[in-house]
Amino acid sequence: MFKINENYQKLPGSYLFSTIAKKVSAYTKANPEKEIIRLGIGDVTQPLAPAVIEAMHKAVDEMGNADSFRGYAPDLGYEFLRNAIAEHDYRSRGCDISPEEIFVSDGAKSDSANIQEIFGPDNRIAVCDPVYPVYVDSNVMAGRTGVYDAQAGTWSNVIYMPCTMENNFVPEFPKETPDLIYLCLPNNPTGTTITRTQLQEWVDYANQVGAVIIYDAAYEAYISEPEVAHSIYECQGAKTCAIELKSYSKNAGFTGVRLGYTVVPRELKCGEVSLNHMWARRHGTKFNGAPYIVQRAGEATYSPEGKAQLKEQVAYYMKNAAAIKNGLKEAGYTVFGGVNAPYIWLKTPEQMTSWEFFDYLLEKANVVGTPGAGFGPSGEGYFRLTAFGSYENTLAALERIKKL
Amino acid sequence: MFKINENYQKLPGSYLFSTIAKKVSAYTKANPEKEIIRLGIGDVTQPLAPAVIEAMHKAVDEMGNADSFRGYAPDLGYEFLRNAIAEHDYRSRGCDISPEEIFVSDGAKSDSANIQEIFGPDNRIAVCDPVYPVYVDSNVMAGRTGVYDAQAGTWSNVIYMPCTMENNFVPEFPKETPDLIYLCLPNNPTGTTITRTQLQEWVDYANQVGAVIIYDAAYEAYISEPEVAHSIYECQGAKTCAIELKSYSKNAGFTGVRLGYTVVPRELKCGEVSLNHMWARRHGTKFNGAPYIVQRAGEATYSPEGKAQLKEQVAYYMKNAAAIKNGLKEAGYTVFGGVNAPYIWLKTPEQMTSWEFFDYLLEKANVVGTPGAGFGPSGEGYFRLTAFGSYENTLAALERIKKL
Numbered sequence: 001m002f003k004i005n006e007n008y009q010k011l012p013g014s015y016l017f018s019t020i021a022k023k024v025s026a027y028t029k030a031n032p033e034k035e036i037i038r039l040g041i042g043d044v045t046q047p048l049a050p051a052v053i054e055a056m057h058k059a060v061d062e063m064g065n066a067d068s069f070r071g072y073a074p075d076l077g078y079e080f081l082r083n084a085i086a087e088h089d090y091r092s093r094g095c096d097i098s099p100e101e102i103f104v105s106d107g108a109k110s111d112s113a114n115i116q117e118i119f120g121p122d123n124r125i126a127v128c129d130p131v132y133p134v135y136v137d138s139n140v141m142a143g144r145t146g147v148y149d150a151q152a153g154t155w156s157n158v159i160y161m162p163c164t165m166e167n168n169f170v171p172e173f174p175k176e177t178p179d180l181i182y183l184c185l186p187n188n189p190t191g192t193t194i195t196r197t198q199l200q201e202w203v204d205y206a207n208q209v210g211a212v213i214i215y216d217a218a219y220e221a222y223i224s225e226p227e228v229a230h231s232i233y234e235c236q237g238a239k240t241c242a243i244e245l246k247s248y249s250k251n252a253g254f255t256g257v258r259l260g261y262t263v264v265p266r267e268l269k270c271g272e273v274s275l276n277h278m279w280a281r282r283h284g285t286k287f288n289g290a291p292y293i294v295q296r297a298g299e300a301t302y303s304p305e306g307k308a309q310l311k312e313q314v315a316y317y318m319k320n321a322a323a324i325k326n327g328l329k330e331a332g333y334t335v336f337g338g339v340n341a342p343y344i345w346l347k348t349p350e351q352m353t354s355w356e357f358f359d360y361l362l363e364k365a366n367v368v369g370t371p372g373a374g375f376g377p378s379g380e381g382y383f384r385l386t387a388f389g390s391y392e393n394t395l396a397a398l399e400r401i402k403k404l
Numbered sequence: 405m406f407k408i409n410e411n412y413q414k415l416p417g418s419y420l421f422s423t424i425a426k427k428v429s430a431y432t433k434a435n436p437e438k439e440i441i442r443l444g445i446g447d448v449t450q451p452l453a454p455a456v457i458e459a460m461h462k463a464v465d466e467m468g469n470a471d472s473f474r475g476y477a478p479d480l481g482y483e484f485l486r487n488a489i490a491e492h493d494y495r496s497r498g499c500d501i502s503p504e505e506i507f508v509s510d511g512a513k514s515d516s517a518n519i520q521e522i523f524g525p526d527n528r529i530a531v532c533d534p535v536y537p538v539y540v541d542s543n544v545m546a547g548r549t550g551v552y553d554a555q556a557g558t559w560s561n562v563i564y565m566p567c568t569m570e571n572n573f574v575p576e577f578p579k580e581t582p583d584l585i586y587l588c589l590p591n592n593p594t595g596t597t598i599t600r601t602q603l604q605e606w607v608d609y610a611n612q613v614g615a616v617i618i619y620d621a622a623y624e625a626y627i628s629e630p631e632v633a634h635s636i637y638e639c640q641g642a643k644t645c646a647i648e649l650k651s652y653s654k655n656a657g658f659t660g661v662r663l664g665y666t667v668v669p670r671e672l673k674c675g676e677v678s679l680n681h682m683w684a685r686r687h688g689t690k691f692n693g694a695p696y697i698v699q700r701a702g703e704a705t706y707s708p709e710g711k712a713q714l715k716e717q718v719a720y721y722m723k724n725a726a727a728i729k730n731g732l733k734e735a736g737y738t739v740f741g742g743v744n745a746p747y748i749w750l751k752t753p754e755q756m757t758s759w760e761f762f763d764y765l766l767e768k769a770n771v772v773g774t775p776g777a778g779f780g781p782s783g784e785g786y787f788r789l790t791a792f793g794s795y796e797n798t799l800a801a802l803e804r805i806k807k808l
Contacts, residue, residue, distance in 0.1 A: 001614030002583040003524035004674045008682050015688040018479070043475035053468035056697070057461060063660070064457035066794075071447035071659040075422065106510050106662075106692070113690035117545070120407035137689045141521070179406035210405030255475040256467070256696045258510075270408045278412050284419040285541045286517035288510075291698060292660040293460070390470075 007143045012150060016133050016374040017041050023358075024368055037397040039324075039385045040368040042188065042343070044253040046316060046390075048297075049309035052252065055300035059293040073289030076280065077104025077261070081295045084302040085261060089246070095233035101265050101276060103283055104298075106290050108218050108247035108260040112182075113138040114286075115214055115243060115262065118278040119180060126159035126178035128171050130189055130375030130382070132216070135182040153377040162378040163190060165347070169336065170194050177209045183232075184216040186223060189375045189384045190345040191321075191337015196229040203232065206241040212268070212275075213242040221251030221314050223340045239265035243275070250342065252301045252310055259290055259298045317342045320394040321387035327398035328385075342387040345372070357383050365400035411547045416554060420537050420778040421445050427762075428772055441801040443728075443789045444772040446592065446747070448657040450720060450794075452701075453713035456656065459704035463697040477693030480684065481508025481665065485699045488706040489665060493650065499637035505669050505680060507687055508702075510694050512622050512651035512664040516586075517542040518690075519618055519647060519666065522682040523584060530563035530582035532575050534593050534779030534786070536620070539586040557781040566782040567594060569751070573740065574598050581613045588620035590627060593779045593788045594749040595725075595741015600633040607636065610645040616672070616679075617646040625655030625718050627744045643669035647679070654746065656705045656714050663694055663702045721746050724798040725791035731802035732789075746791040749776070761787050769804035 013019065020040055028036060048056075062068035076082065082099035090097035105111050113134050116125075125139050136158060139145050146157030154160060159178050161171035169192035171183070183202065186193040206213045215232040223230055232242045244263040248254035264276045290298075300306045321338040328335045334347040348357040354371035361367045361383075372382030389397070417423065424444055432440060452460075466472035480486065486503035494501035509515050517538050520529075525547055531539050540562060543549050550561030558564060563582050565575035573596035575587070587606065590597040610617045619636040627634055636646045648667040652658035668680045694702075704710045725742040732739045738751040752761040758775035765771045765787075776786030793801070 002527055002616050002674065004677055004679070004682065005522050005524050008522065008685060009677065011685065015685070018688055041476070045470070045473065045475070047470045047473040048467045050468065053464060056464045056467075060457060060460045060464060063452045063460075064454065066449070066451045069449065069451040069657075069660075071449070071657075072445070073660055109692040110690060118409050118412065120409050123406055134689060141686070141689070212406050253473075253475075256473075256477055256693075258692060258695045270406065273408055273413065275408070278408065281412060281415065281419070282545070284422055285538060285545070286514060288513040288662060289660075291662045291695060293697065294695060 005141065007141050010148055011137060011140055012148055015137070016370070019374070020368065020370065024362065027362055034366045036366050036368060037389065037393045037400070038368045039389050039394070039397055040370045042250070042386050042388060043255050044250065044388045046253055046313050048253055048257070049301075049306060049313065051300045051303055051306035051309055052297045055296045056293055059296040063292065070292040073292055073295065075284045075289065077102065077290065078292070078295045081299050084299050088302045090231065090233065093230055093234060095231050096239070097233055097263055097265070101263050103262045103264065103279055104290050104295060105260050105262060105287070106258045107249065108216065108245045109134060111245050111260055111262045112214070112216055114282070115245070116142055116144070116180070118275060118282060119212075123179035124157065124159060124176070125180045125182065126161060126174050127182045128163045128184070128187065129160040129377060130163065130372055130379030131182065132184055132188050133375065135214075153373070160376070160378070163187070163192070164378050165336070170198060173205055178211050181206060181211050181213045182216070183213055184218070186219040186228070186341035188219060188341070189343055189370065189372065189379065190382075191341040191343030191384075192345065193223070193228050193340045195227045196234060197227070199229050199232060200235045203235040203238045203241060207237050211241065215242050215244045217244055218247040218250055219341045220246070221310070222318060222342050224318070225340055228340050233263070233265075239267040241268065243268065248298055248301060251314060253313060254297070257294055257297060259294050316391065317387045320389060320391055323391075323394055324385055324387060324398060327402065331402045338387065344385045344387070346383050346385065348381055348383050354380055354383050361401070364404055365397070367397045367400055409545065411545050414552055415541060415544055416552055419541070420774070423778070424772065424774065428766065431766055438770045440770050440772060441793065441797045441804070442772045443793050443798070443801055444774045446654070446790050446792060447659050448654065448792045450657055450717050452657055452661070453705075453710060453717065455704045455707055455710035455713055456701045459700045460697055463700040467696065474696040477696055477699065479688045479693065481506065481694065482696070482699045485703050488703050492706045494635065494637065497634055497638060499635050500643070501637055501667055501669070505667050507666045507668065507683060508694050508699060509664050509666060509691070510662045511653065512620065512649045513538060515649050515664055515666045516618070516620055518686070519649070520546055520548070520584070522679060522686060523616075527583035528561065528563060528580070529584045529586065530565060530578050531586045532588070532591065533564040533566050533781060534776055534783030535586065536588055536592050537779065539618075557777070564780070564782070567591070567596070568782050569738075569740070574602060577609055582615050585610060585615050585617045586620070587617055588622070590623040590632070590745035592623060592745070593747055593774065593776065593783065595745040595747030595788075596749070597627070597632050597744045599631045600638060601631070603633050603636065604639045607639040607642045607645060611641050615645065619646050619648045621648055622651040622654055623745045624650070625714070626722060626746050628722070629744055632744055637667070637669075643671040645672065647672065652702055652705060655718060657717060658701070661698055661701060663698050720795065721791045724793060724795055727795075727798055728789055728791060728802060731806065735806045742791065748789045748791070750787050750789065752785055752787050758784055758787050765805070768808055769801070771801045771804055
């Protein structure tokens with residue numbers, strides 16, 4: 001008789017955003033006349049940039065013509081895209097990353113969930129708390145996290161690094177030594193980040209204790225302050241200890257297009273074993289490339305027109321972020337983030353739990369946000385709003401919140 | 405210090421098609437004047453059907469407009485596509501499969517590699533020999549296959565079901581009881597298949613011993629004989645023991661577009677645990693949906709125009725298959741397949757090993773095929789040619805082979 005992966009049974013409840021979707025759906029069904037404004041899930045609303053649309057039409061036409069038709073893509077991604085990434089995202093910033101170290105994928109969610117596979121079952125992971133749920137859940141499924149304490153909302157074999165008002169949302173080196181350290185900077189969900197100097201300390205720490213940093217740079221395009229690193233490879237020694245994940249979802253609005261990449265430097269080794277080779281083997285065996293049309297769309301984000309158009313999109317969302325931050329401050333809220341990231345992290349008022357505040361906001365203002373507790377125990381008492389709505393909806397949501 | 409997944413070190417050599425690509429690349433470099441004809445990897449050559457191209461252009465335009473822009477897709481796929489699949493691929497054939505049992509993905513390669521994750525580490529897998537390498541390699545990476553015997557080319561903990569001339573390429577029930585049974589029918593690489601009655605025996609066997617059949621139906625569109633099932637759910641009782649994988653790569657030429665789906669019936673359970681729920685949880689946690697544009701492309705394959713155009717494409721490739729089969733027979737080869745599948749499986753001449761025959765064909769005829777031994781020990785002495793080339797190239801390749 002076949003046996004299931006028992007680790008799945010350990011997962012508490014369902015994935016955060018599925019739960020929110022169900023709650024909103026139930027409310028909408030019961031109150032069909034109410035107009036909901038969604039500032040919850042980190043999904044974009046602006047259409048794709050004209051340069052991207054043009055590139056996709058061209059690629060679609062190529063696929064309709066025998067002479068220019070493309071079948072299976074190269075395992076690691078087309079060279080035209082990997083070269084553009086190496087040039088524009090790395091070399092232009094002084095980071096020595098070559099196309100052979102870049103693996104094109106269908107998005108950073110898949111990569112951040114799959115990357116743990118090349119590590120053994122007995123690695124100890126460290127995560128910020130609050131944290132993007134995929135890092136922990138993918139390790140739960142792999143049996144790496146121990147026993148769940150439903151009361152505390154923590155796993156016995158996970159090292160949590162609390163990020164709260166008290167430490168200015170800067171994670172501290174844990175007391176126990178981790179093997180894999182997940183860092184998302186600028187941070188989802190808190191919208192805060194750390195300086196290049198602080199990141200260098202993490203790189204030094206990882207090299208010293210023999211840990212790998214899994215660095216999720218999905219929100220890099222929103223960085224506005226010069227002292228914040230755009231890539232972990234801006235730090236000395238990062239190539240021997242860090243894997244970087246990138247997404248086109250937030251900088252180019254590709255949430256429904258699906259494109260991302262992962263950098264695994266050649267210098268990153270465990271004894272003689274190259275992690276770059278291991279990840280290449282995983283790609284070759286378990287993945288068949290991102291669509292040609294989508295890779296051409298990715299390439300278009302690096303053209304002069306594409307770059308200019310994306311800059312405008314990011315500016316549009318950051319105008320929302322500033323409006324939310326200032327509006328909430330005026331309304332008396334304590335708020336964080338929104339300067340180097342499209343997320344605003346607020347302290348819930350009057351000691352409400354974050355799910356209480358979720359229900360309160362949904363029912364009284366018809367605004368959907370994300371409860372901080374959904375991201376981990378240290379997220380309790382906080383709440384996330386995203387800047388990804390339209391400007392009009394963002395202002396409308398603020399008016400409703402101010403009236404409460 | 406972090407630890408790697410040691411199972412990766414057990415994998416012998418590189419993925420079959422990467423090895424072939426390297427061999428061909430080396431030959432081309434040394435002989436730049438030679439014109440290579442590729443009948444090796446199962447990649448299509450005909451452009452996408454006009455109905456698909458039209459649907460993609462329309463979807464690209466939608467993504468460029470704020471009112472019709474789509475962000476994250478629903479976890480399991482858009483309803484428009486899942487409804488079309490349920491209707492056209494199942495209900496029209498009398499199979500009781502609902503949209504809730506269908507999970508849209510970026511292709512059958514990912515699904516066939518990932519599906520093992522929802523099963524425990526101590527399941528015993530059974531595979532046909534020869535076999536599509538991904539089934540075994542994904543289980544090696546998960547540590548389920550035991551020790552590799554390089555001499556025999558087999559894993560100590562895998563049950564092999566030889567499919568050769570001697571048993572007419574029909575797998576027999578194994579002596580040891582398996583937990584997971586991989587069946588690809590019509591078969592890659594042999595191009596052969598079994599009847600609906602024979603498949604029913606496998607379903608009965610799986611239900612009896614408590615095994616799950618992972619049924620890869622990627623080549624279903626090529627079935628020409630009425631006694632061959634298009635879906636395992638045509639068999640009584642399949643919903644309690646079978647997961648079906650489907651691809652748009654071969655019926656619609658989507659190898660570079662990336663779309664597939666997996667059916668996990670609600671009735672498929674381990675005790676009280678629903679495998680449908682487990683796979684939904686995996687999708688929600690580790691995947692973010694296939695691109696909107698690609699899902700619209702998939703929907704277009706079910707329109708009357710789309711269906712008619714795909715039928716023509718399949719007929720085009722099957723004309724190639726018939727030409728290869730008859731041409732090789734005339735040249736004195738012993739050949740199989742090519743009737744319900746786009747693959748021709750031939751016995752290598754003069755006791756050549758299949759890699760010897762690969763080199764011989766590459767060097768003497770500049771034709772690339774796939775050595776049978778790359779698919780498993782019982783593939784030794786056989787060789788695969790695909791019908792996915794252009795008709796002109798297929799005839800040219802045959803002329804070259806006949807001249808040898």
